Amino acid sequence: MFETRTNRLSWLFAALAVGSAAMLFQGGVQVVAADDHDEARELRHAGNIVSLSELLGRPELLGQRVLEAELEREHGRLVYELELLDDAGRVHERVYDALTGQPLNGSGED
Amino acid sequence: MQIERNRVFVWDAFVRVFHWSLVLGYVIAWASADEWDWLHEQTGYFILVLVGLRMIWGLIGQRHARFSNFLYSPRRTLNYLSDLKSGSPRHYLGHNPAGGWMVIALLLGLSATGASGMLIGPGDHDFWEDLHEGFANLTLILVFVHLGGVLFSSLLHNENLIRAMWTGTKARRDADV
Numbered sequence: 001m002f003e004t005r006t007n008r009l010s011w012l013f014a015a016l017a018v019g020s021a022a023m024l025f026q027g028g029v030q031v032v033a034a035d036d037h038d039e040a041r042e043l044r045h046a047g048n049i050v051s052l053s054e055l056l057g058r059p060e061l062l063g064q065r066v067l068e069a070e071l072e073r074e075h076g077r078l079v080y081e082l083e084l085l086d087d088a089g090r091v092h093e094r095v096y097d098a099l100t101g102q103p104l105n106g107s108g109e110d
Numbered sequence: 111m112q113i114e115r116n117r118v119f120v121w122d123a124f125v126r127v128f129h130w131s132l133v134l135g136y137v138i139a140w141a142s143a144d145e146w147d148w149l150h151e152q153t154g155y156f157i158l159v160l161v162g163l164r165m166i167w168g169l170i171g172q173r174h175a176r177f178s179n180f181l182y183s184p185r186r187t188l189n190y191l192s193d194l195k196s197g198s199p200r201h202y203l204g205h206n207p208a209g210g211w212m213v214i215a216l217l218l219g220l221s222a223t224g225a226s227g228m229l230i231g232p233g234d235h236d237f238w239e240d241l242h243e244g245f246a247n248l249t250l251i252l253v254f255v256h257l258g259g260v261l262f263s264s265l266l267h268n269e270n271l272i273r274a275m276w277t278g279t280k281a282r283r284d285a286d287v
Contacts, residue, residue: 004119004122009124009171010123010124010125010167011123013123013124013127013128014124014126014128017159017160018131020160021156024152024156024159027148027152074147074232075230075231075232076232
């Protein structure tokens with residue numbers, strides 16, 4: 001059997017590949033489209049997560065400058081990722097479980 | 111149509127869609143690693159779907175896409191490689207023996223990378239994460255060898271293999287296998 005441009009099975013497989021991409025990435029378009037802040041506010045109002053200001057009240061975070069704070073879903077778990085600047089001018093990252101406010105070690109650190 | 115007559119159709123629609131989707135997915139997977147977990151994981155699943163489809167297509171697909179068309183014995187592959195050194199290897203219309211084994215190595219490397227990635231647990235660094243990174247690096251080396259092979263073969267036979275993977279056609283030659 002020689003190749004033909006119009007081989008139906010070949011195009012069907014190509015369509016399956018593209019279709020799987022559409023299925024896998026459609027959720028992402030929704031996530032990007034929805035405002036992150038809205039989701040964070042909703043989750044907090046529902047009492048599901050600790051607020052960022054509560055988190056920043058933790059003793060080890062007092063006096064640290066927060067460069068960046070992100071609420072993220074990591075492997076299905078909601079986490080806060082904080083990028084902090086310490087007194088020595090070093091940047092480091094801390095990850096907290098958004099449900100309990102407890103620190104998570106290791107994950108997310110480079 | 112005059113031009114068409116001198117060209118032969120080699121890579122069918124799925125092979126080409128597969129190849130360039132994989133390139134795109136691979137770049138996104140590397141770029142999103144440790145940065146954007148959701149995108150990284152979805153891209154990983156996408157690559158596994160692509161690899162799965164390619165494996166099925168390798169059994170039932172069109173001529174040059176089938177494993178049976180481009181998997182040559184180790185002996186013939188070694189002969190091909192030694193012909194490369196002497197500078198006059200045979201021209202293959204589809205994958206040459208070295209390229210054929212590279213297809214297999216890449217499919218296996220990507221499968222292992224994807225599977226180990228799926229086994230990574232939440233939270234701390236674990237065994238699967240190390241394995242995943244190991245396979246990812248191994249696959250990256252394969253990709254570079256693949257690129258080198260494509261470039262080398264293109265120059266050697268004076269044909270643009272990258273273009274062929276895009277358009278699906280190659281110039282017709284005598285003595286092709």
